Every structure is written in C-alpha cells, then in structure tokens.
Amino acid sequence: MALKIKDLRIYYQTLRGDVKAVDGISFQVKDGEIMGLAGESGCGKSTLSNALILLKPPMKYISGEVFLNDKKLPIDNYEAMRANRFRGVSIIPQYAMNALNPIRKLKQIISDLLEHHGESFVKMRDMIEERLKLVELDEKVLDLYPIELSGGMNQRMVMVISTLLNPSLLLADEITSALDVSSQKAVSKMIVEFRDRKIVRSVIFVTHDISILYQVADSIMIMYAGKQVERAPTETIVKNPLHPYTKLLISSLPEVGIKYSQAPLKGIPGRPPELLNPPEGCRFKDRCPVASEKCDEEPPLVEIEPGHQVACWKVGAIDD
Amino acid sequence: MKFRKSEILFFALRNTKLRIGVFIVALFAFLAIFGPYFAKYEPQDFAGPGYNPPSGEYWLGTTTFGRDVFSQFVYGLRSTFLVGFVGGSIATFIGLFVGFLSGYKGGLADELLMMFTNIVLVIPTMALLIILAAYLKYRGVFLESVFIGFTAWPWTARAVRSQTLSLKTREFVNLARITGMKPLKIIVVEILPNMLSYVFMVFILQFGGAILTAATLDFIGLGPTQGISLGLMMQQAVLWNAIQLGMWWWAVPPGIAITAIVGAMYFMNTGLDEVFNPKLREM
Amino acid sequence: MIELKDITKVYSLGAFGKRKLTAVDNVSFSIGEGKIISLIGESGSGKTTIGKMMLKLIPITKGQILFQGKDLSLFKGEKLKEYYRYVQGVFQDPFSSFNPIFKADRIFELVKSEFFPELTGREWQIHVLDALESVGLNPKTVLNKFPHQLSGGQLQRMLIARALLLDTKFLVADEIISMLDASTRIDVLNILAELKKGGLSILFITHDLSLGYYISDESIILYRGSVMEAGKTEKVFSTPLHPYTRMLLDAVPRIDRKWTTFETPERKAVRSDTIGMCKYYDRCPLATKECEAQGLIKVEEDHHVACWRWNDV
Numbered sequence: 001m002a003l004k005i006k007d008l009r010i011y012y013q014t015l016r017g018d019v020k021a022v023d024g025i026s027f028q029v030k031d032g033e034i035m036g037l038a039g040e041s042g043c044g045k046s047t048l049s050n051a052l053i054l055l056k057p058p059m060k061y062i063s064g065e066v067f068l069n070d071k072k073l074p075i076d077n078y079e080a081m082r083a084n085r086f087r088g089v090s091i092i093p094q095y096a097m098n099a100l101n102p103i104r105k106l107k108q109i110i111s112d113l114l115e116h117h118g119e120s121f122v123k124m125r126d127m128i129e130e131r132l133k134l135v136e137l138d139e140k141v142l143d144l145y146p147i148e149l150s151g152g153m154n155q156r157m158v159m160v161i162s163t164l165l166n167p168s169l170l171l172a173d174e175i176t177s178a179l180d181v182s183s184q185k186a187v188s189k190m191i192v193e194f195r196d197r198k199i200v201r202s203v204i205f206v207t208h209d210i211s212i213l214y215q216v217a218d219s220i221m222i223m224y225a226g227k228q229v230e231r232a233p234t235e236t237i238v239k240n241p242l243h244p245y246t247k248l249l250i251s252s253l254p255e256v257g258i259k260y261s262q263a264p265l266k267g268i269p270g271r272p273p274e275l276l277n278p279p280e281g282c283r284f285k286d287r288c289p290v291a292s293e294k295c296d297e298e299p300p301l302v303e304i305e306p307g308h309q310v311a312c313w314k315v316g317a318i319d320d
Numbered sequence: 321m322k323f324r325k326s327e328i329l330f331f332a333l334r335n336t337k338l339r340i341g342v343f344i345v346a347l348f349a350f351l352a353i354f355g356p357y358f359a360k361y362e363p364q365d366f367a368g369p370g371y372n373p374p375s376g377e378y379w380l381g382t383t384t385f386g387r388d389v390f391s392q393f394v395y396g397l398r399s400t401f402l403v404g405f406v407g408g409s410i411a412t413f414i415g416l417f418v419g420f421l422s423g424y425k426g427g428l429a430d431e432l433l434m435m436f437t438n439i440v441l442v443i444p445t446m447a448l449l450i451i452l453a454a455y456l457k458y459r460g461v462f463l464e465s466v467f468i469g470f471t472a473w474p475w476t477a478r479a480v481r482s483q484t485l486s487l488k489t490r491e492f493v494n495l496a497r498i499t500g501m502k503p504l505k506i507i508v509v510e511i512l513p514n515m516l517s518y519v520f521m522v523f524i525l526q527f528g529g530a531i532l533t534a535a536t537l538d539f540i541g542l543g544p545t546q547g548i549s550l551g552l553m554m555q556q557a558v559l560w561n562a563i564q565l566g567m568w569w570w571a572v573p574p575g576i577a578i579t580a581i582v583g584a585m586y587f588m589n590t591g592l593d594e595v596f597n598p599k600l601r602e603m
Numbered sequence: 604m605i606e607l608k609d610i611t612k613v614y615s616l617g618a619f620g621k622r623k624l625t626a627v628d629n630v631s632f633s634i635g636e637g638k639i640i641s642l643i644g645e646s647g648s649g650k651t652t653i654g655k656m657m658l659k660l661i662p663i664t665k666g667q668i669l670f671q672g673k674d675l676s677l678f679k680g681e682k683l684k685e686y687y688r689y690v691q692g693v694f695q696d697p698f699s700s701f702n703p704i705f706k707a708d709r710i711f712e713l714v715k716s717e718f719f720p721e722l723t724g725r726e727w728q729i730h731v732l733d734a735l736e737s738v739g740l741n742p743k744t745v746l747n748k749f750p751h752q753l754s755g756g757q758l759q760r761m762l763i764a765r766a767l768l769l770d771t772k773f774l775v776a777d778e779i780i781s782m783l784d785a786s787t788r789i790d791v792l793n794i795l796a797e798l799k800k801g802g803l804s805i806l807f808i809t810h811d812l813s814l815g816y817y818i819s820d821e822s823i824i825l826y827r828g829s830v831m832e833a834g835k836t837e838k839v840f841s842t843p844l845h846p847y848t849r850m851l852l853d854a855v856p857r858i859d860r861k862w863t864t865f866e867t868p869e870r871k872a873v874r875s876d877t878i879g880m881c882k883y884y885d886r887c888p889l890a891t892k893e894c895e896a897q898g899l900i901k902v903e904e905d906h907h908v909a910c911w912r913w914n915d916v
Contacts, residue, residue: 040784180645211856267790491700500684
C-alpha cells in the first residue's frame with residue numbers, strides 16, 4: 001500500500017474556535033493508483049492534501065496516523081517531515097505558475113533544490129532534459145527565467161521539478177482549475193504519463209471537477225464538510241454512486257448533449273454547514289432529500305463491495 | 321444607510337485600541353485648549369528664578385531664564401495641534417484629490433497630474449520653506465502650517481493613486497458604472513470608503529510629519545516670529561544644554577507630547593482598520 | 604435587439620503604447636429578443652473584452668454597436684444612464700462585484716437612488732422582494748448581510764436580481780458561474796434560462812462548452828479575437844466544421860466518454876510567418892500554405908465557419 005491514512009483530523013485554529021476541516025478521514029491509495037479527491041470548496045480536500053506535506057499553522061494536527069510505504073509519516077512534526085518532502089511526498093501546488101522565483105534562472109532554482117536534498121544538478125542533467133521532453137518543454141528553458149515563460153509552461157516546469165526525485169506520492173492540488181480545456185487535457189495527460197512511467201508511485205489528484213477525474217483517476221473519493229462520504233473505483237462513482245450527495249452532485253453536472261430546454265438539471269439546495277460547529281450526525285442531512293431521524297447519528301463508512309465505501313444510513317434506499 | 325452608520329459607531333465604541341488612541345489624543349487636545357486658562361504666566365514672561373524644578377508654583381519648573389515651562393508647554397501644544405491639523409489637512413486633501421483623480425481618470429489627466437506631482441516631489445521642500453520663511457518678515461504659526469501643507473502632499477498623491485488604480489479594477493466599480501453613476505460619485509461612495517482607514521493613516525502621517533517639519537523649521541530659527549511651539553521649546557532646551565544640566569522638566573515634556581500624540585494616532589489607525597473592515601471585525 | 608458590426612479592439616501596451624495587441628478582430632453578430640447566445644472561447648480569445656464593450660465599460664477601437672438600431676457611441680451622460688436601464692451585466696467574480704465594506708443589499712439601494720428616486724422605501728421593498736423571489740432567494744437569508752457572509756451562488760443571484768429591478772432587456776453574463784461550486788452553479792444557469800422565457804436576451808460568455816450547450820440558442824466560437832464558427836448551438840456542436848471547434852469538443856472532459864487520444868496541439872510561440880494567415884494556422888492539423896485569414900462562410904442555414912477546408916474536416 002503506497003499510502004494509508006487512519007482517522008486523520010486536521011483543524012484550523014481561529015480566534016472563534018477550531019474549524020474542523022478534516023475530521024476523521026481514513027483511506028488507502030495503492031501503488032500505481034491515481035486517486036481523485038473531489039468535493040465543493042471548503043470540504044477539506046485541499047487541507048487534507050496540504051497536511052500530508054506541509055502542516056503548519058493555522059492548521060493544527062489533532063489525531064490520526066499516516067503511513068507511506070508502510071513507514072509512519074511524521075506529518076505533525078514540521079522538522080522531521082523535511083526528509084520526506086520532495087522525496088517521499090511531493091506537491092504541485094494550486095498556483096504553480098507563481099511558485100517559482102521569477103528572477104532566478106530555472107537551472108539555478110533546480111540546482112539549489114537538488115543540492116538541498118544532497119543531489120547534484122550536473123549528474124542529473126540528462127534525466128532532467130528527458131523529463132522536460134516528457135512535458136513538451138525544450139531543454140533551453142533551463143537557461144531562462146520563470147518570468148520569461150508563460151503560465152502553462154511554468155506549471156509544467158513545476159511538475160518536472162516536484163517529481164525530480166521520484167516521490168512515492170504526488171499531490172496535485174487543483175492544477176487544472178485555472179486552465180483552458182486544451183491545457184487541462186495536456187496537464188492531465190502528463191500526470192497519467194508520470195504514473196505510467198513509474199516516475200511517481202501514486203497520485204492524489206485534488207479537484208472540484210469530477211469530469212476530469214473520470215478521465216484520469218482510477219478511484220475517486222468524495223468529501224463533504226470535512227468527512228468522506230463515498231469512495232469507489234471511478235467507473236462506479238460516476239455510473240453507480242450510492243451516497244445521496246454523490247448522486248446529486250453527478251446528476252447536476254452539465255454536459256455537452258444536455259440542454260435546459262430538453263432536460264433541465266437540478267442543483268443541490270442549501271449550502272454546506274459551518275465547520276466551526278458542525279451539526280451532530282451526518283453533515284449532509286440538512287440538504288439531503290432522504291434524511292430521517294436516524295441521520296442525527298453519524299453514519300459509519302461501510303464497505304458495500306470491495307473498494308466501494310459509503311457513509312450513509314440510507315445506502316441503496318433512493319432510486320432515481 | 322442609517323443602520324450602517326450606527327453599526328460602525330457601535331464597533332468603533334467597542335474597539336479598545338481606538339478607545340485608547342482617542343483618549344490620549346483627546347487628553348492632549350484638552351490640555352491644548354484649556355491649559356492656557358490655567359497657566360499663570362504668559363509663555364515668554366520671566367516668571368521667576370531660573371533652574372527651578374517642578375513645584376506647586378511652577379508646575380513644570382522653569383527654564384534657564386526663569387520662564388514657566390508649563391505655560392510654554394500648553395501654549396506650545398496649542399500651536400503644535402494647529403500646525404498638525406492645518407498642515408496635515410491641507411496635505412491630505414491635495415494628496416487625495418490629485419491621487420483619486422489621477423488614478424481613476426487615467427490617460428492624459430493621469431500623466432499630467434503625475435508630472436506635476438513629481439515636480440513638486442523633487443523640489444527640496446526644506447530649501448523652499450527656508451527661502452519662503454526668510455522672505456516673510458512676519459510669520460505666524462498658521463502661515464507655517466499652510467506652507468508645510470502645500471509641500472507635503474506629493475507622496476500621498478502617489479500612494480492614493482496606486483490604491484485607486486487597484487480598487488478601480490475591482491468589479492464593484494464596473495457595477496457602479498453600469499448603474500449609471502458619475503465618476504466623482506463612484507470615487508466618493510465606492511472607492512473612498514474602502515480607503516477610509518488608509519486616508520486616516522495618511523492624515524496621521526501628515527499630521528505627525530507637519531509637526532516634525534515645523535519643529536525642524538523652529539529649530540533652525542525659521543519658526544514663527546511670535547509665539548511658542550513644542551519644537552521651539554525643544555530647540556531652546558537643547559540650545560541651553562537642558563539635558564546636560566539635569567533640567568529634564570524642560571526637555572522631556574515636549575518630546576513626550578509629540579511622541580504620544582503621533583503614537584496614539586497610529587493606535588487609532590489600527591483600531592479603525594478593524595472597525596471599517598467587517599472581515600477583521602469578526603475575529 | 605443588439606448588433607455588433609465589425610468590432611475591433613486594439614490595446615496599446617508598453618512604453619508610449621508602441622506595442623499593439625488586437626484583442627478583438629472584426630467581430631460581427633447580433634442578438635435577437637429572448638435569445639441566449641453563447642460566446643465560447645479560451646483565455647485570450649477576447650470574449651470578456653466584447654462583453655465589456657457592449658456594456659460600454661471600455662471604448663471600441665473600430666466598428667459599431669447598435670442597440671435597438673441606435674449607435675452606442677452616441678450614448679453619453681443621461682442617455683448612457685438610460686442605456687443601462689435596459690442593458691445590464693453580471694461579472695465573473697461575485698466577491699469582487701460587491702464593495703466589501705458595505706452590506707450586500709446596498710447594490711439594490713444604488714439602483715433605487717440612481718433610477719427610481721421617486722419611489723418610497725416601501726414600494727421599493729416590494730420590488731426587491733419580487734426580484735429576489737424570481738432568482739429563488741429567501742430575503743431573510745440574504746438581506747442585511749455582508750458579502751463575505753454569503754456564498755458565491757447567493758451573491759451572483761443577487762446580482763441577477765439587481766438587473767431585474769431595472770427594465771433589463773439584454774444581459775451580459777460574463778463567466779458568471781465559473782467561480783461557483785458544482786452544486787449551485789446549475790441553479791444560476793436555470794435562472795437565466797427562466798428569464799429568457801420572459802423575453803430577456805442574454806450574452807452568455809463562457810469557456811465551458813457544456814454550459815454553452817446547456818443554455819444557449821446560438822453559439823459563437825472565438826479564437827484569438829476572431830470568430831471561428833457560429834450558428835445554432837445544436838448545429839455547431841453536432842457537426843463542428845472548424846478544426847478548432849473539433850479540438851475543443853474533443854478536449855472537454857465528460858463523464859459519459861473518456862478522452863480517446865491525449866493529443867492537443869497547443870499554441871507554442873508567435874511565428875512571423877503566420878501574419879495574415881488563419882489565426883489557428885500554427886495549431887491546425889489541416890493547415891496548408893493556402894490557409895489565409897478567412898471570413899465566415901455560410902455553410903447552411905444558421906451555420907457559419909471561418910475555414911475554407913470545412914468540407915475536409
């Protein structure tokens with residue numbers, strides 16, 4: 001198992017109290033798996049992925065354990081994590097295009113970073129050029145400054161840099177959100193290619209866009225208000241979702257071929273609860289069409305079939 | 321609208337920083353307004369023996385020449401407030417006007433205004449003030465304030481311009497435009513309120529800056545030909561070696577007053593930021 | 604209702620405006636009453652610039668916009684205000700559309716003070732409640748709140764409600780749901796579709812083809828300031844004739860079909876030999892030396908394409 005997370009809780013400290021952004025999450029990611037992590041803004045998906053690599057205030061570790069390749073990952077210890085960052089876990093941040101120092105040559109940026117991790121730029125040069133080719137960048141860019149590259153090129157540069165030491169786990173945080181459709185496709189392709197070539201062992205692909213996950217992910221985990229509501233192989237989540245939230249979410253996606261005049265879609269009424277004082281029981285109950293008194297109790301995450309877990313008392317109870 | 325104003329007042333009254341700041345400034349303002357009525361002597365009167373430490377007769381002691389320090393202090397406070405208020409207001413007003421107009425209008429108006437601003441900016445202010453001061457036989461505190469105000473605005477204009485430029489790109493300005501509002505109204509009701517705490521900070525800095533410039537002018541003997549100011553007091557204290565002679569009562573009060581007034585206004589500024597910004601308020 | 608005639612917008616960049624950037628290049632189209640037209644394009648296509656020109660927020664370099672037959676450049680002062688009584692806009696970023704230091708419902712107050720100063724507070728209140736109801740908002744949850752206390756979806760709906768307070772006949776909706784969450788964005792789309800039934804014309808600007816398909820009667824595909832393909836939405840989407848439209852449609856992530864190939868020719872750098880050529884020349888798999896810049900060709904009723912090789916596509 002590449003990644004194993006047990007009952008992880010990460011809160012945000014604010015003056016008004018703790019915001020329970022990640023509240024008891026357990027899951028595993030297999031070797032070679034691309035797991036999609038989807039949910040609305042504020043559901044905790046970005047918090048979860050950031051906590052796995054850079055847990056710093058106002059984020060606060062509450063409880064839980066993380067194992068990477070069967071070794072415990074000290075995510076709550078900022079210093080001890082240093083050895084794991086980049087080599088064990090790496091991230092392509094959301095605003096990757098602005099992540100590089102604009103007035104330092106890319107060659108220097110890379111060589112600083114490699115030296116910091118005890119590697120040498122000269123020795124790795126061939127490999128770096130090969131990786132650049134993989135993301136369709138010319139090796140000449142190494143002699144340029146980030147400011148001279150376009151946003152998309154910078155993002156691909158970050159993809160190369162963050163995977164140079166072949167990390168076991170790559171976190172891709174909303175990397176397609178700001179891109180045009182054609183670039184979205186190109187970036188998604190590169191992530192898949194990195195995995196296929198075993199440059200990274202597994203990937204957590206965080207996005208709010210389920211249709212992208214359907215193209216690249218092997219499995220999808222849906223989060224809602226700090227909790228996981230459903231996890232299943234991609235095909236199952238999209239074609240046969242069981243949790244009411246997943247169902248409504250998938251059925252509200254507009255697609256080429258669906259017109260308002262022929263088949264109007266419906267959104268989900270209401271909005272997610274405040275995570276400062278989340279309601280008891282199921283966090284979706286206020287918006288759920290099938291909620292009942294039972295839902296005042298928290299539904300456990302149950303394995304319905306191998307690889308398919310749902311946290312809902314009513315699983316299978318609603319039909320379309 | 322009515323409700324909104326009372327709400328801002330509510331948060332303003334509850335803000336500790338603001339309350340402390342207002343209290344200190346009000347205290348000195350009170351002293352500046354009413355202090356002279358309690359002073360037993362005129363500031364330049366030779367009230368008694370020199371070198372007197374504070375006592376029941378001379379509340380803040382006397383100077384080398386036997387002038388009453390308390391009288392000098394309260395009258396000086398008065399003129400310091402006058403310089404700060406008049407000079408600071410003029411500089412703030414011109415700076416805001418030029419900054420808003422230049423930032424919002426853009427184009428040719430912007431270029432011309434900024435050219436003018438830069439010209440004023442590079443004129444050595446102190447030299448100009450020295451020349452002006454030297455040409456005028458009679459110089460009062462008010463005239464000094466006006467001079468200071470008319471030379472201190474350029475950096476405010478530049479800062480306000482850049483703030484306006486960034487606010488102008490926000491969609492709510494576009495929304496105001498498609499509501500048919502005129503440019504001046506947009507500046508006043510949409511952009512200015514977003515910068516109120518900033519405007520206040522500008523005013524504070526200009527207030528403090530005017531006080532300090534006045535003190536400098538006083539120090540080199542180009543201050544008011546009549547009257548007294550805190551700057552003049554400090555100049556005389558330093559000139560007659562008050563510190564070395566252990567006459568702390570002469571040198572320290574004007575320094576403390578200037579520091580406290582400017583410091584308190586900074587405090588008010590941070591407090592006001594919390595009042596005007598609903599996001600900060602909730603924390 | 605509103606018509607664009609050969610609209611061009613050139614931005615001057617750099618010192619003394621020496622570098623010129625053509626954001627919109629000779630674009631013409633018109634929008635009829637009760638129609639929704641999608642303006643679809645990637646970033647840099649000029650779609651937002653067109654919307655802003657129609658709202659008279661930025662000047663036009665060349666060409667004409669006619670609203671009910673009248674030239675937009677003649678609307679100034681009071682006349683411009685009268686224009687805004689009929690033509691309104693909603694922008695991409697709901698949070699930036701509200702002045703953060705005021706209550707969100709102030710946007711209604713401003714409409715009242717500018718356009719309906721004669722109405723009493725109570726009369727106005729009735730209008731506001733009506734407008735809120737037609738966008739499906741509960742007055743209790745949105746009135747008397749600051750913008751940061753409301754969700755993006757609620758804010759966008761308030762902005763639509765604001766447009767309804769006027770006699771809006773034409774609405775520019777510029778990427779209005781791209782910043783909203785999946786569960787609420789469809790509701791905002793449905794509101795637009797409902798308003799259309801009441802006779803409102805809408806220019807729906809988007810980069811998301813599926814949204815364009817969902818809501819619009821006609822679609823215009825824009826690439827680097829030029830129209831590549833235009834026509835009835837169903838025709839453009841079912842029989843795309845321009846290589847660019849096809850590429851876009853293939854690249855859209857869908858949940859009913861996986862990408863067959865991963866090939867997406869991306870634009871690399873500006874090449875000097877492309878001047879005067881079709882804008883898509885350097886990315887187009889079918890490009891030949893004859894691919895000069897091309898106006899729209901009418902292929903069938905309500906379907907135009909700017910590619911002379913449309914038959915080979």
